[in-house]
Amino acid sequence: MLTQCIYVFHFWVELTDLMGAIMGDKDALQHILHIVSPEDDDVPLKITETAIMLVVLGLIDVVMISNLLIMVIIGGYETFVSRMNLQGHPDQPEWLSHVNASVLKIKLATAIIGISSIHLLKTFINASAYDEKTLIAQTAIHITFLLSAVAIAYTDRLMASTLQSRTESGH
Helix, strand or coil, X not given: CHHHHHHHHHHHHHHHHHHHHHHCCHHHHHHHHHHHCCCCCCCCCCCCHHHHHHHHHHHHHHHHHHHHHHHHHHHHHHHHCCCCCCCCCCXXXXXXXXXXXXXXXXXXXXXXXXXXXXXXXXXXXXXXXXXXXXXXXXXXXXXXXXXXHHHHHHHHHHHHHHHHHHHHHCC
């Protein structure tokens, strides 16, 4: 829960700095340009469309991580602690009605792939600032996340079909 508060604060700081940079605030501009510039690269003097895109992707990344945290908190509580009895409530998340450990694992894997995709997109947008080794390593890590998610989903499907066939055969 505290981590969620940290991400909300981080989102707010980045958003206000982006708005300030667009409005001409020199400190906000320096902060934004420093964030989107790789460590070894020179910081540009003005905000560009690419810099805005990278900051917005960073904000999307923060939102996705926050959603992942919410999913883990609510799904973990519902699965391992106690039912929340939200059936029929207008604010009930759709996925919560059929949550279990397997569904939670697949949801987490999917969220991690989404977050990894945003990081990879940010890297490719600013690819000229990175060496080939970094680009290949990040792509390999992303592919590993994809393959892991497919393996988790396939294993879950095998387990579900095995359980269903046992139930149907009376064992």
